[in-house]
Amino acid sequence: MKIVILGATRGMGRALAQQAAARGDELFLLGNEVDELPRSAADAHARSARQGSTIGFALCDLERPEGFGPALDSATAHLGKIDAVIVTAALFATQDKLEADPEFARRLLTVNFANTVVFCEDVRKRLLAAGGGTLVVFSSVAGDRGRKPVAIYGASKAGLSHYLESIDHKFHAQGLSVVTIKPGFIKTGMTAGLKPPPFAGEPEKVAAEVLRAMDRGTPVLYTPAPWRWVMFIIKRLPRFVMRKINF
Amino acid sequence: MTDPTLSGWGRLPAPGIELLGEDLPRLARGARLFRGLGRSYGDSSLPGDGVDRVIGTRLANRIIWFDTETGVLRAEAGVCLRDLNVTFIHRGWFTPVTPGTQFVTLGGMVASDVHGKNHHVSGCFGSHVRALRICLASGDIVSCSPTEHADLFWGSVGGMGLLGHILEVEVQLQRIPSSWIQMESERLGSLGEFLSAIQEAAAQWPMTVGWIDLAASGKSRGRGLLNKGRWALPTEAPDRPPTLKKEKRLPIDLPNFALNPLTIRAFNAAYYWKQLRKKSLGVVSWEPFFYPLDAILDWNRGYGKRGFVQYQCVLPRASGIEGMQALVERLAKLRGISPVTVIKDCGAQGQGTLSFPMQGMSLAVDMPVNAGIQSLTDQLNDLVIGLGGRIYLSKDRFTRADHFKAMEPRLPAFLELRQKWDPQRRLRSAQSVRLFGDSNKESER
Numbered sequence: 001m002k003i004v005i006l007g008a009t010r011g012m013g014r015a016l017a018q019q020a021a022a023r024g025d026e027l028f029l030l031g032n033e034v035d036e037l038p039r040s041a042a043d044a045h046a047r048s049a050r051q052g053s054t055i056g057f058a059l060c061d062l063e064r065p066e067g068f069g070p071a072l073d074s075a076t077a078h079l080g081k082i083d084a085v086i087v088t089a090a091l092f093a094t095q096d097k098l099e100a101d102p103e104f105a106r107r108l109l110t111v112n113f114a115n116t117v118v119f120c121e122d123v124r125k126r127l128l129a130a131g132g133g134t135l136v137v138f139s140s141v142a143g144d145r146g147r148k149p150v151a152i153y154g155a156s157k158a159g160l161s162h163y164l165e166s167i168d169h170k171f172h173a174q175g176l177s178v179v180t181i182k183p184g185f186i187k188t189g190m191t192a193g194l195k196p197p198p199f200a201g202e203p204e205k206v207a208a209e210v211l212r213a214m215d216r217g218t219p220v221l222y223t224p225a226p227w228r229w230v231m232f233i234i235k236r237l238p239r240f241v242m243r244k245i246n247f
Numbered sequence: 248m249t250d251p252t253l254s255g256w257g258r259l260p261a262p263g264i265e266l267l268g269e270d271l272p273r274l275a276r277g278a279r280l281f282r283g284l285g286r287s288y289g290d291s292s293l294p295g296d297g298v299d300r301v302i303g304t305r306l307a308n309r310i311i312w313f314d315t316e317t318g319v320l321r322a323e324a325g326v327c328l329r330d331l332n333v334t335f336i337h338r339g340w341f342t343p344v345t346p347g348t349q350f351v352t353l354g355g356m357v358a359s360d361v362h363g364k365n366h367h368v369s370g371c372f373g374s375h376v377r378a379l380r381i382c383l384a385s386g387d388i389v390s391c392s393p394t395e396h397a398d399l400f401w402g403s404v405g406g407m408g409l410l411g412h413i414l415e416v417e418v419q420l421q422r423i424p425s426s427w428i429q430m431e432s433e434r435l436g437s438l439g440e441f442l443s444a445i446q447e448a449a450a451q452w453p454m455t456v457g458w459i460d461l462a463a464s465g466k467s468r469g470r471g472l473l474n475k476g477r478w479a480l481p482t483e484a485p486d487r488p489p490t491l492k493k494e495k496r497l498p499i500d501l502p503n504f505a506l507n508p509l510t511i512r513a514f515n516a517a518y519y520w521k522q523l524r525k526k527s528l529g530v531v532s533w534e535p536f537f538y539p540l541d542a543i544l545d546w547n548r549g550y551g552k553r554g555f556v557q558y559q560c561v562l563p564r565a566s567g568i569e570g571m572q573a574l575v576e577r578l579a580k581l582r583g584i585s586p587v588t589v590i591k592d593c594g595a596q597g598q599g600t601l602s603f604p605m606q607g608m609s610l611a612v613d614m615p616v617n618a619g620i621q622s623l624t625d626q627l628n629d630l631v632i633g634l635g636g637r638i639y640l641s642k643d644r645f646t647r648a649d650h651f652k653a654m655e656p657r658l659p660a661f662l663e664l665r666q667k668w669d670p671q672r673r674l675r676s677a678q679s680v681r682l683f684g685d686s687n688k689e690s691e692r
Contacts, residue, residue, distance in 0.1 A: 010269050011269075014269070014308075014309070018308075022333075039309060039311065040309065042309075042310070042311060043309035043310045043311070046312060047310060051315075188267075188306065189267060189268045189270075189306055192268055193264075193266060195251065204330075
C-alpha cells in the first residue's frame with residue numbers, strides 16, 4: 001500500500017510508520033519537526049521490507065493550513081498514487097492546564113478540530129478524485145461523552161468524530177473508506193507523566209490493530225479493545241452519576 | 248497520582264516515577280538515571296537517594312542506519328532487542344550476543360554488558376559495540392568508542408548507566424546462515440558429570456547453557472540438562488522461516504505460597520525427566536532456544552507479591568569443579584533452591600571496567616524475597632568472595648557495600664572514572680547509593 005502519515009515522527013505515528021515499513025508498505029511521512037523527519041524516514045527505510053525503496057517526507061504543520069496542499073502534492077509526487085492517509089498528529093494537555101492557559105486551549109481546539117477537518121477535506125477530495133482510498137484518523141474515547149477530566153480536549157475530539165462519521169455516511173458509496181480510531185490510554189510521550197489506567201495500551205500493539213482496521217476498512221476502532229465496553233457503559237450513565245464521579 | 252512506585256523485574260517496589268519520552272538528548276539534561284525496559288532484577292534501574300524519577304528510554308526506538316553490506320547498526324538507546332530480532336533475523340543478521348530475554352533495550356544491554364550462551368566464544372555484548380553517544384552529567388553530549396574517550400567507553404560498558412546517559416549505540420551484528428538452531432540436549436545425572444560436560448561442549452559448540460536441579464537430594468543434586476547449539480545451515484533448516492510465538496501472559500499474581508519447596512522439587516523433577524533420552528538432537532526455532540522464559544510474558548508474577556531476586560555469581564576457573572560443588576552444597580543447605588538454576592561456563596573477562604563475566608563458571612538462581620534473604624545473600628557472598636568470584640549487578644538487590652568492595656578489585660578504577668566524568672556523582676541509582684555510597688550530601692557539594 002502507498003500510505004501518507006501525518007504525525008509520523010512521534011508516538012502512534014512513529015509506531016505505525018515502523019510497522020507499515022516492516023510489512024512492505026510504501027510511505028511518505030509528514031510532520032512538523034524539521035530535524036526529526038529525516039531521522040524517522042531513515043528508521044522506516046532501515047526497517048523496510050522493500051529493498052532499495054526510499055521513504056519520502058515533507059514538513060506539514062496542523063497549525064499552518066496553507067501548507068497542507070503543498071505537502072500532499074509532494075506526497076502524491078513521491079508515491080504516484082495515494083491509497084491511504086493516516087492522521088495521528090494532534091495537541092494534548094490535561095484539563096487543568098487548558099483551564100489555566102486559554103491561549104493554548106484555543107490552539108488545541110483549532111488544531112485538533114478545525115485544522116484537522118480542513119486537512120481531511122483536502123485528503124478526501126484527492127482520494128475521491130483518484131477513485132477512492134482510506135482515511136484513518138485518530139480521534140479519542142474522550143470525544144464519546146462529556147467528562148470532567150477532558151472537557152476541552154474531549155470537545156475537540158467529539159467534533160472530529162462527528163465529522164468523520166458524517167463523511168463516512170456521505171462518501172462511502174463513492175469509494176472513501178473512513179476509519180475512526182478511538183484510543184483509550186496508550187503509553188506514548190503524549191501521556192508521559194500521567195498514571196496509566198487499567199487496559200493502558202502499548203504503541204506497538206495498538207499500531208498493529210490500527211493497520212488491520214485500515215486494511216479491513218473498519219469504520220470505528222476502539223483500542224485497546226476493552227475501551228469499547230468501558231465507553232459503552234460511560235455513554236449510558238445518567239447525568240447525576242457523571243456529576244459525581246471523576247472519570 | 249498517589250504513591251507512585253517503580254520496581255525491577257523482581258517486583259520489589261521503590262518510590263519513584265518513570266518519565267517516558269522520545270527525545271532522549273532533551274530528557275537527559277539534568278536527569279539522574281536512564282531506565283530501559285526494567286528487566287534488571289534488583290535496584291539498578293530505580294531512582295537513588297533524593298531522586299524521585301528516572302527517564303524511561305523505550306520510546307526512543309529508532310534505527311539511525313543499518314549497513315546491509317557490513318551488518319553495522321546504529322540506533323537510539325531505547326530500541327528493544329525483540330524489535331531488532333524480528334526486523335533482522337529474516338534478513339540474515341542477529342545480535343552478536345543476546346541475554347536470556349529479548350525484552351531489553353540496546354542501552355540496557357550496554358549498561359549491563361550482557362552475556363549469553365555464546366560467551367565462551369563471543370564475549371559480552373560490549374565487545375561488539377563500535378561506538379556510543381553519551382550525555383554526561385554536565386549536559387555535554389560526547390561520542391566515545393574504543394579509540395575515542397576509550398575510558399568513558401569501557402567504563403560505560405557494564406557501567407550500569409552511572410558514567411553518562413547512553414543515547415545511541417552502534418553495534419556490529421552477526422551474519423547467520425538461517426533462522427533455525429541445530430540443538431543437542433544432554434541429560435546428565437550428577438553435578439560432576441554436568442560440569443565436565445559443559446566444559447567439553449565449549450570446544451565444539453558456539454552456544455551452551457545448562458539447567459541444574461538443586462532440589463534433588465543426594466548424588467542426584469546438581470543433575471541437569473545441558474543445551475548446546477549452533478545456527479543451522481540452510482541445508483539443515485526447514486525452507487520456511489519459523490513462526491513467531493503468540494504472546495502469553497500470566498494474568499494474575501500467583502499467591503506467595505505457589506512456589507514452595509514441594510512445588511519447586513516437583514517442577515525440577517518434571518523438567519529433568521521431560522527428556523527421557525540421554526541425548527536428543529533437533530532443529531529448533533531461534534525464539535524458544537534463546538528465550539524460553541519469554542514464552543510467558545509476566546512470569547515474574549509467579550513469585551507472588553513478595554517479589555524475588557536472582558543471585559548470579561561467577562567463580563574463576565581456578566576455583567575448579569570443587570568451587571562450584573561447594574556453592575551448590577551451600578545453596579542446598581540454605582534452601583536457596585529455585586525452579587530454574589542456570590549454569591554457564593564463561594570465556595575471558597571483557598574490557599568493560601565493571602563487566603560481570605570472568606573466565607570460569609557462572610550460576611544463577613532465583614530466590615523469593617523473605618525474612619532470610621539478606622542473611623542468605625550475605626552467606627553466599629562470603630563463600631563467593633572466598634573463592635575469588637563476584638556477583639552480577641543487574642540481578643542484585645541485597646549485596647552489602649563491603650562485600651561488593653571485597654569481590655571487586657576493579658571498583659577503585661570505576662570510581663576514578665566517575666570522579667572524572669561525574670565528579671558530583673549526580674548520576675545515581677538506588678543500587679549505586681547502596682553499593683558505592685552515593686548520598687545526598689555528596690551531590691550538593
